Amino acid sequence: MTDTATIEALRREAQPLAQDEHYSQLLEQIGDASLVLLGEATHGTREFYRLRAEISKRLIVEAGFDAIAVEADWPDALRVSRYVQHGATPDTTPDAALSGFQRFPQWMWRNTEIVSLIEWMRAHNAHVPQPGQRIGFYGLDLYSLHASMDAVIAYLDKEDPVAARRARERYACMNHPSPDPQHYGYAAAYGLRPDCEDELVRQLREMNAEAALYWSTPGGAVPDELFYAQQNARVAKNAETYYRAMFQRGDASWNIRDTHMADTLHALRTHLSRRASRKPARIIVWAHNSHLGDARATEMGEGGQLNLGQLVRQNYPPGEAFILGFTTHAGFVTAATEWDSVAELKPVVPSRIDSIERVMHAVGIGIGDFLLPVTGNATVQARLPREKLERAIGVIYRPDTERQSHYFHADVARQFDALIHVDRSNAVQPLERSALWHGEELPETYPSGL
Numbered sequence: 001m002t003d004t005a006t007i008e009a010l011r012r013e014a015q016p017l018a019q020d021e022h023y024s025q026l027l028e029q030i031g032d033a034s035l036v037l038l039g040e041a042t043h044g045t046r047e048f049y050r051l052r053a054e055i056s057k058r059l060i061v062e063a064g065f066d067a068i069a070v071e072a073d074w075p076d077a078l079r080v081s082r083y084v085q086h087g088a089t090p091d092t093t094p095d096a097a098l099s100g101f102q103r104f105p106q107w108m109w110r111n112t113e114i115v116s117l118i119e120w121m122r123a124h125n126a127h128v129p130q131p132g133q134r135i136g137f138y139g140l141d142l143y144s145l146h147a148s149m150d151a152v153i154a155y156l157d158k159e160d161p162v163a164a165r166r167a168r169e170r171y172a173c174m175n176h177p178s179p180d181p182q183h184y185g186y187a188a189a190y191g192l193r194p195d196c197e198d199e200l201v202r203q204l205r206e207m208n209a210e211a212a213l214y215w216s217t218p219g220g221a222v223p224d225e226l227f228y229a230q231q232n233a234r235v236a237k238n239a240e241t242y243y244r245a246m247f248q249r250g251d252a253s254w255n256i257r258d259t260h261m262a263d264t265l266h267a268l269r270t271h272l273s274r275r276a277s278r279k280p281a282r283i284i285v286w287a288h289n290s291h292l293g294d295a296r297a298t299e300m301g302e303g304g305q306l307n308l309g310q311l312v313r314q315n316y317p318p319g320e321a322f323i324l325g326f327t328t329h330a331g332f333v334t335a336a337t338e339w340d341s342v343a344e345l346k347p348v349v350p351s352r353i354d355s356i357e358r359v360m361h362a363v364g365i366g367i368g369d370f371l372l373p374v375t376g377n378a379t380v381q382a383r384l385p386r387e388k389l390e391r392a393i394g395v396i397y398r399p400d401t402e403r404q405s406h407y408f409h410a411d412v413a414r415q416f417d418a419l420i421h422v423d424r425s426n427a428v429q430p431l432e433r434s435a436l437w438h439g440e441e442l443p444e445t446y447p448s449g450l
Helices: 004-013 024-030 046-063 074-084 112-125 145-159 161-174 181-189 197-215 224-245 252-275 308-315 356-364 378-383 399-406
Strands: 035-038 067-073 136-141 283-286 321-335 344-348 370-373 388-391 407-410 418-425
Touching: 004 356, 004 370, 004 378, 024 046, 024 321, 024 370, 035 046, 035 308, 046 112, 046 283, 046 321, 046 418, 067 074, 067 252, 074 112, 074 136, 074 145, 074 224, 136 252, 145 161, 145 224, 161 197, 181 224, 197 224, 224 252, 252 283, 252 308, 308 321, 321 356, 344 399, 356 370, 356 388, 356 418, 399 407
Parallel strands: 035 283, 035 321, 067 136, 067 283, 321 418
Antiparallel strands: 321 344, 370 418, 388 407
């Protein structure tokens, strides 16, 4: 258990959120960072979504940030981006713009907090006359294997029918009786069928070569639609590798996924910088703490895992990136019990006595939810306990095996630049509520824009 002197020292450094409703102290700590990584300790906590949205709005309005990039699939997020940027899309409501998110877990993006955010983004962009300077919403993940291949072909059908035929021939290699790409990955990993890596690499190289023609022109920028198709080709290639790696031992699939997210972030930043003729583009990233908190400060990192936060810190100069982590002690969360099962409203077990969450709970007594600056604060750096357990709740939550399923050792002083603690948190509300999503919370008014 952490000693009283440490708790009191940390409490003196804590900045109560109730006294800084507009997060001015956080923005001061972020400073000139052009990559702001906003984490979450669960994939289903209302306050994490709401806080990240409010922080993002201030960064967009006051610091000129260009985009929000999220832990979501590229094609589905791009549909949202077209909507908020007033682009070419048949979608006329937030619900329609979010309808691409059909894969488990829907509630991560089809929830009332995201509806509010994209309504705000669309309204903000209505006052930006230049389309190239409107704020976008982009996906960093790689699960959309088939949707991304379809998007590449759809683009080429319009721009180059001959190239579209080549793409169809290459992607035909991925034909499989099951639509689940894991079945392809299993068969290819165990030699039950040839893998398709070479074909998908050829397609990506062809898209890259087309984009390079624009890069070769002084001051040239790749057209948006070509860039979007190029990223879909990258998703397809990396997703194929990922699904084969799922059946290998070790951390290969995790590392492929987070490396893909880092590469996509870099490509997006480069594209936006050229499009708007400003360097560097400024991007806000939303993802789980486990992806954004520097993996080198965790037991997973010691075992060979890397993650997006680590790669960002390694790939950019000091001060270019700022990583904000979130913690909670108890409350409710939206999560499933098994993969591909329905969303449930689940109570969050109070944090373990040997966890960093319990330390933060003790710090917050008497001051409520708070921001704790870490980087640059000598007192916090010296006082934050090292190698405490840290809780991570993803899309699945199993309270009965919580220690084994959801806790790992970490040094938060090296993981994050700052922490926000929400002591008692509430579940994010899905747009589609199952019979198991009910309990302690009162229903909220459905967004007026739907």
